[in-house]
Amino acid sequence: MNNDRLFKIMEKMKRLILFTLLIITVITGAMAQNRSINFEQTKEWKKVLKKAKKEKKLVFVDCYTSWCGPCKMLAKNVFTNDEVADFFNTHFVNVKFDMEKDTDGVMLKKQFDVHFFPTLVFVDPVSGEVLHRLVGAGKPDWLIAGAKLAMDPDNNLRNLMKRYENGERGAVFIRNYAEALFSAYSRDEAARVACEYLDVLPVDSLIVPENWEMIRLVVSNPLSSVLKRIMAEREKFYAVIGQKEVDAKLEKVIYSAVKKIAEWKPKKNNVFDEKGNQELIDYLMGIDFYAAPGGLAYLYTAACVRKNDFQGMLSKMDEALRYNLFRNGAEFPYFRDNMRLLGKSGDKMLMEEGVRRIDCFMHQCKNPLDKSNLMRVKAFLQQKLGDQAGAEVSNKEVEKYFQEARRKNKDNNNQ
Numbered sequence: 001m002n003n004d005r006l007f008k009i010m011e012k013m014k015r016l017i018l019f020t021l022l023i024i025t026v027i028t029g030a031m032a033q034n035r036s037i038n039f040e041q042t043k044e045w046k047k048v049l050k051k052a053k054k055e056k057k058l059v060f061v062d063c064y065t066s067w068c069g070p071c072k073m074l075a076k077n078v079f080t081n082d083e084v085a086d087f088f089n090t091h092f093v094n095v096k097f098d099m100e101k102d103t104d105g106v107m108l109k110k111q112f113d114v115h116f117f118p119t120l121v122f123v124d125p126v127s128g129e130v131l132h133r134l135v136g137a138g139k140p141d142w143l144i145a146g147a148k149l150a151m152d153p154d155n156n157l158r159n160l161m162k163r164y165e166n167g168e169r170g171a172v173f174i175r176n177y178a179e180a181l182f183s184a185y186s187r188d189e190a191a192r193v194a195c196e197y198l199d200v201l202p203v204d205s206l207i208v209p210e211n212w213e214m215i216r217l218v219v220s221n222p223l224s225s226v227l228k229r230i231m232a233e234r235e236k237f238y239a240v241i242g243q244k245e246v247d248a249k250l251e252k253v254i255y256s257a258v259k260k261i262a263e264w265k266p267k268k269n270n271v272f273d274e275k276g277n278q279e280l281i282d283y284l285m286g287i288d289f290y291a292a293p294g295g296l297a298y299l300y301t302a303a304c305v306r307k308n309d310f311q312g313m314l315s316k317m318d319e320a321l322r323y324n325l326f327r328n329g330a331e332f333p334y335f336r337d338n339m340r341l342l343g344k345s346g347d348k349m350l351m352e353e354g355v356r357r358i359d360c361f362m363h364q365c366k367n368p369l370d371k372s373n374l375m376r377v378k379a380f381l382q383q384k385l386g387d388q389a390g391a392e393v394s395n396k397e398v399e400k401y402f403q404e405a406r407r408k409n410k411d412n413n414n415q
Contacts, residue, residue, distance in 0.1 A: 035086065038085075052093040052125035058124060059093050059094075059123040062118060078138075099114055122147070133185075135184055178190045204236075227250070234246055234250070258296075294326040304316055310350050311350070339354045368402070
């Protein structure tokens with residue numbers, strides 16, 4: 001065999017080997033980047049428990065519904081994360097139930113006391129008890145951290161509850177317990193536990209970063225003694241925490257409280273909290289804080305809505321906007337929310353007035369997301385008025401501004 005022929009054969013073999021290695025690399029890479037949590041195919045809870053007992057693993061249950069957006073986000077972006085998939089497939093027997101359609105899902109919804117979606121529970125297959133619970137959707141590291149807590153016999157939610165019932169009140173324990181309750185969407189209980197601990201501390205101890213973080217996360221009632229103390233002595237918190245962060249927290253709790261009252265709807269066994277409303281009004285009138293006037297404006301217009309006095313609502317709104325009571329762009333949600341309420345009036349002239357006001361207010365908007373939300377309300381009022389053509393045009397504007405907001409957000413993140 002001459003050298004040229006031998007060289008050609010070796011070149012062909014080399015190319016074949018390289019091609020084979022390339023194919024193996026591509027296949028292996030694709031497999032490595034497309035792992036997912038392996039959920040059981042069976043929808044029978046008894047079979048899932050039996051398998052978990054046999055394998056001596058906890059059960060991870062994804063409690064979802066077909067209409068839940070965050071549930072779909074978890075399924076698409078988090079359960080398919082390689083690190084999440086490897087961790088859950090190693091440590092748990094995984095199952096998912098539609099809480100409204102699957103027979104055992106409906107049963108487990110009641111058994112697990114599920115009220116929000118998605119709810120993620122970790123169950124002891126021997127006792128059937130829920131050891132730990134997460135509510136909502138987060139990033140992969142959030143889910144893995146929650147799963148590790150579920151596996152920790154001292155720090156999963158069930159045992160934290162037992163330790164609290166037995167009288168444990170250490171600082172680290174309280175912070176861990178409050179955070180676990182908050183993650184499980186037991187928000188009122190998380191705040192109660194935190195405030196019970198924080199109320200007896202001097203102000204200087206509230207400024208400690210660990211305690212501030214607990215306040216920032218779980219305490220949300222502006223009328224709580226803790227937040228009242230922070231409001232009264234916020235200069236001390238400014239010096240340590242920073243004015244921007246402290247003010248943002250105080251502003252957030254004020255607007256959350258007033259919107260809860262403003263969004264009240266008369267339903268069976270849902271009596272309006274007149275006492276709480278007046279206490280909040282009195283408090284906001286007595287503090288010198290930039291968010292207080294805007295909060296009061298929300299409460300005063302809401303009082304008109306409860307009386308079905310929508311013309312009075314517009315007058316109160318005009319007064320608030322004329323005197324420039326809002327800061328940090330808070331006038332936009334205030335205007336938007338009140339315009340939407342005109343749809344409840346059933347008054348054609350008032351709804352037409354709302355459409356005109358939205359058109360005028362659009363000129364003040366620089367944020368495309370604010371524009372998108374305003375156009376959504378305009379489309380809603382046009383539909384109420386029977387103007388389907390106008391609503392269709394407005395909905396196109398909704399999408400246009402929404403896409404503009406997405407592009408702007410993407411550009412900011414890339415900078």
